[in-house]
Amino acid sequence: MILDFAALKPRLYSAVLSDVLDGFGRMEQAMRPFVRPLDEDLVLFGRARTGLYMNTYAVAEGENPYEIEIALIDDLKKDDVAIFGCDGPTTRIAPWGELLSTAASMRGAAGCVTDGLVRDVRHIRAMKFPVFHGGIGPLDSRGRGKMMAMDIPIMCGGVKVTSGDLVFGDVDGLVIIPQDIANEVIEAALKKVESENLTRRLLEEGQLLGDVYAKYGVL
16 A cells, blocks of 8 residues: 555544554554644654664764754655654653754654654744654753664654654554554554444434444444
8 A cells, every 4th residue: 555644644543543553463552641742733644764862961072963863854755754762751852843843844744753852832833843742841952862873763652663664643642553564554444434433423323332332343
């Protein structure tokens, strides 16, 4: 299946994807509840590009502490999602802000996810650029942390993420869909959405929940 993220995004939601992933035996794909959207009205859907951060306590003379971070942002493609693993939510750094949002959106990126902090919140919300975060704070990463590697497997919000995995987030939370089962998960999720729509319609007609569940097995 060639994924059309723009067409699929309004048809899916995180709860259905999480249920389907459970059915595939992947029950640890939803990020921890502290990872929340800056704007609850926005939906994020795309492919992961990962960055791994570590704590630092100084900047060496002549060092560019943003070097790898800049390289990742400048290499983002359409529908990519920057995912920054910072070992949140008690992180000391805000690796994402307005300028990275601007640069990423100009590359066609779909959004950002970090279990670290974000800043410049008013500006990002005004941009309508989807960002999921582990908290809000003003702290620059310089002298506190830096990206050590990009496009390697990381942990973010309690979930292992590899570049190329699918990322879906909405007001209920954020799920990571491993790329090895992505097509099957999307197909199953679309079918489940149809079943849930039917169930909702029958319940709105006044049918009993027990009767509907016994017939269609959707809850």
